[in-house]
Structure formats: C-alpha cells, structure tokens
Amino acid sequence: MRQVKSELKILGINPILILSSLVVVFTILSFFAGEMLNLSLLGFEVIFPFIAAMSIGEWGKIKADENYDVIAAQGKSLLSWVLYRSVAIFATVTLFAILCMVVVFYVRPEMPFWEMVFIYISPALILSTLAVLCNLILFLVQ
Numbered sequence: 001m002r003q004v005k006s007e008l009k010i011l012g013i014n015p016i017l018i019l020s021s022l023v024v025v026f027t028i029l030s031f032f033a034g035e036m037l038n039l040s041l042l043g044f045e046v047i048f049p050f051i052a053a054m055s056i057g058e059w060g061k062i063k064a065d066e067n068y069d070v071i072a073a074q075g076k077s078l079l080s081w082v083l084y085r086s087v088a089i090f091a092t093v094t095l096f097a098i099l100c101m102v103v104v105f106y107v108r109p110e111m112p113f114w115e116m117v118f119i120y121i122s123p124a125l126i127l128s129t130l131a132v133l134c135n136l137i138l139f140l141v142q
Contacts (some may be wrong), residue, residue: 004088019096026100030107040110044120053127073105
C-alpha cells in the first residue's frame, strides 16, 4: 500500500485533471443527451476502458521515469515496480469511472449501477493488461 501511495505521488496531478475533465464531459453529456444515446454502454464498455489502457500505456512507461536508474540499481525487482505503478494508475482511472457511473446513474438511470461496474471492469482489465504487457515487451526489446 505504501508503494502504491508513492507511485501516486510520482504521477502528480495530471491524471487527476484529465480524468476529472472527462467526468465533467460525461456529466454534461448525461444532462443533454437524448434518448437515442445509451451513455452507459458507450462510456463504460468502450470509452473508459480505452482511457484506462491509454493511461497505463502513457503514464506507466518504464524508462520514461526520472528515477529509473535508481530503481533499476537498487530495486529488488522491476516487475513489482511495474505492477505497483500499473495498479496505481488503474485504481485512479477506476475511481473516476465509478464516480462518473454514480453521476450518470442518478441523472439517467439507464441500467443498474452494479451492471455498469461489471460492464466497465472486464474490458478495462483486459485492455490494461495488454498495455502492461506491451510496456514490458518494449522494455525488454530496448
């Protein structure tokens, strides 16, 4: 848990600003979208899982970290470092996705809340795992 907190400190404020703006956009869409747009399926089965995968792919880059040399020299394992970084990013994106689900559920009750969570979690886990795997492959190739 301590290592996840330190990874969140390293990430900084940028993920929070980007994800909060995405939540604001979805809130505005949920207020003004018509009945023809099923916002829950579109947002939580397609858009937020891709945002999670892109976030892990961008903010989880291994050699882009300024402390890479220190971590590589003194760390026990780079795999645990990559795992903690990916979990921290995925947890942040999932927290904002659940916040957005709550807002959409109360504004436009298209489907039950837990169904939105289950619709989000499976593609998000698959795509995020693929992003971590691609980061590890790129790390090994370089």
